[in-house]
Amino acid sequence: MTQPELLARPAPPAPAPLYRQAFLIRAVEERLLQLFGQGKLFGTVHTCIGQEWTGVAAADALLDGDTVFSNHRCHGHYLAWTDDADGLIAELMGRQTGVCAGRGGSQHLCGRGFFSNGIQGGIVPVAAGLALAHKLAGKGGVSAVFIGDGTLGEGAVYESLNVASRWDLPLLVLLENNRYAQSTPQDQTLAGEIPARAEAFGIEASRTGTENPARLLADVARAANGVRADGRPRFVVIDTYRLMAHSKGDDDRDPAEVAEYRERDPLTRFARDYPAEAGEMAAAAAARIDAAVAKADAAPWTTPNEAEPLPTGPVRWSRTEVAGEERAVARLHAAFRHALAADDRVVLIGEDIEGPYGGAFKVTKNLSAEFPGRVRNTPISEAAIVGVGNGLALGGYLPVCEIMFGDFLGLAFDQLLNHAAKFRYMYGGKVNTPLVVRTPMGGRRGYGPTHSQSIEKHFLGIPDTRVLALHARFDPAEVYARLFATIDRPTLVVENKLLYGAKVTHAAPAGFVYEHTDEPFPTTRLRPGADPDVTVLCYGGMLPEAEAAAAALFDEHEVAAEVICPTQLYPFDPRPLLESVGRTGRLVIAEEGPGFAAFGAEAAAVVAERAGRPVRVRRVSPPEAPIPACGPLEKTWLPGAAHIVGGVLEVTADGR
């Protein structure tokens, strides 16, 4: 649609349709600022006025099927890639017709393989994961990611660059260097040279800028084509300048500096050189925007996320027979081997999981040789491990991330909390994130304060996630088989360290039987062969202790204890517990980690709210202190069968 009269004058430095796109982006951003002033937007907006050409150049260089990741300043990137002004404006106005159904808002957009997140840096490993997905799919796709220069302070960026280079991932990093991070000038926080950062990882870096759009288009296209050609990452530094505040009313820069850049701005210059064309492009943009705002105004507000209801009705129990007496580690190995063989989407990543080592707890022994490329050693980069997992999940794979010790999960927390757990909701239900993170937790091995903890409580209660705790009285392989068959959300699987060596069997102490509910991730109950006097609630590694306590309680105190042990800690289905305390009126909750604000507190609250009868409750958990390494001390620190017996004697003491 080049205008014929354009050809008569000095050639504009870039094709006219791209100018049209850039003008649309600027006009949308300006209108968003107006709408903000009218109270029609929520939170804040980060406009890209002055930086429009970065998005235009990326969209011009990338192809259908590629993916684009972005950050808080994402409107221009999104518009250039999708041309969806209606969806963008409605999204920011919180309407159901928004690109993410009005749930994501300004910083969280998703469409045509585009994903943005307002968490600085965290999206980079996700982009690397999607690059891995492109590579595994083998269709030549490229994963591009925008970051700001301020985000060079985030460690996740470097974990990702390292992985992308080492693994030859088709990742294109586009760094928008506008020299400020919010209010902070770059020279206060940035050491060294920017391109040197990428070069240190063996990644080819190049430098360009938005002042000369034609050169920018050529440089970005060259980098993108390079990635596509050799499958290796590229890093492009794009010097640019933001002409408006960081978000709203927060600009402390020298007005003279801003004015100077406005003079040099390519759109300012184009409007000066081609006033008629610029006027026409601006008018066309305004017309589109007017229509978009009018449509959004008429659309209904977004709706809350429909939280999945927990099952209701009576609990159905069944007995399950486990064939043989294998150790749990062998069952887990069999489960992953089977999953890898049965489903090409399954990919295992983690530290030291390749053969011959096969993982710190040997769960993946020999699998890397059998499934090359799908069982991968990672660097010691927990954020990147889970971030790459997130990207694989978005790319249609079923990633299983092994975190060597549960204690290290803190390093990946942002990936779980602000990425995996948020994608489905904030992207308007367009994606789900079938991510499995599995990790050993628990003590009794003397690994000390940072390798023996049970920290799952910090990961409970994140909406849209699932937390499972395995035990040896329901086949762990079966749990994973069901997980792979049904996974619809990020799932953290806690494997107690003692579980690996334990025999998987349904055998119960004499006089008791094991039964399971018919949920996919069942609650297990150890049912005594007499009316139960007391309920013991536990999970994962505490089940063997509770089992021993139940036997001792009967032998020595004639107390019949019923043990309730959910596999799924969150979301928590309290029905089996309520059913049991409804009969016993007494509850002892045993946990391996400190009890404050932990699973037991939640279970006690549910019982208080919903048991329908008074229930005496005791919690058995270790002291509120770090776990000692010294063996004998650790033994007294951790709650065991004797502590459970003590708790039961307390709640049964007065004969009520």
Add this chain to the structure above:
Amino acid sequence: MAADTPVVVPHESVNDETVKLLRWLVADGQRVSAGEDVAEVEGSKATFNVPSPRPGVVRLLARVGDEVAVGAALCVVSATDAAPQANGQAHAPPPPPPVRPAAPPPVVESRPVAAQPVLAGPGTQRFSKAALELVQQHRLDPELFRGAALVRARDVLARVAPAAPAHRQPDPPPVAVPEPEPARPAGGVPGPANGPFDEVPLSRQKQTENRYLRQGGAHVIPSQVTILVPTAGLRDALAEDPAGLSATALIVFEVGRLLRRYPDLNAFYTSRTSCRYREVNVGFAVAGEYGLKVPVVRGADTKSAGKVAEDVRELLAAYAGNTLLPEHLSGGTFTVSDLSGEGVFALNPLIVRGQAAILGVGAEVRHGGGATFSLTLSFDHQLADGLQASRFLSDLAARLRHHESTLRRPAAVPTCSRCGRTVREVRRLNGHLLQTVDEAGGVVRVCTSCAAGF
């Protein structure tokens, strides 16, 4: 001849207590050299080979497939020359590890259970220790209990004395079973009745008491130590204590502090373990209109004497008002039974369930020039012994006597019976302490400011 040297399972992985013997790399009777692998075993993390520590002839002790404990011997190597020589040639190199097919997820078969009982088949039935003892004591056939998954003492007793009609004759010897409770090793279970008897059901209150005091089945081995404590009148001294510390409160207070040093008396026994309570919660027995109750002073070791006295007062008031709540009565880790007010000389208190010991306090007995009272400790001999118990009692006696001497002193300073000010304090306010006589003829002191208030 050199002794046999065991080849033990090394501690390869902290996660394993046992390993599985996958296969032998040598034959029984074969000669091996030092460092030569004799067996391949499987732990949870890896399979590994176990070498012989010395040259010699092996004698295999385990079978392929066995779970062998870490540190236990797989085989022994002896230096005997008499052992048959392996036929000269080096044994074949170990075959490659067997290739196992990809194990699919196991077939798990689920069968719904609709409130169906836990079936007790052979080997799946469980007798409590007390029940087992009764079965043996009465030479019963365990087959009698077929079908019951969990068998308690009361189930056994029900077989011994089936639903007894009133006014039964004792012959043939039935067993009187007033309360289906677990046997006590020291003759706690009533033996055969010695004549006709009537059955009078116990009150609910008494049944609750019994459950509470029951010695937790057969798991306590009770023992007892009593000491006599000379006193110059602790009770009289306390009666004059301006802080209102009662004898019970003082004993609870001192016992609480002392138990920190005797953790095995603040514990309970189970499965070869002393379970030492982290808190010291001292219960004290109260008997009166509402039956025997044992309210508990929580954290007795952390509270001041005044605070303990206040707790005791409040708990006694709650008893008197029949408003004691379950939380007042639970969580005790040690119990005091003070029957001194009843003129009891010494008592044999029953250890409360889930505890290791109970202190009995007797009344002061005057004789000759002085007086004594008894302190008795009933304790679980599985957790402590007589020496420890008597040390505990002497420590307690010493502390009580110390109080006696300090308490007497403030009593010597005259105080106003209303505001509690001492003579000196009253003087400082430019007042006087007046001495008058009450209706009963007792001496009463009132300060001038209190008197002015009349």
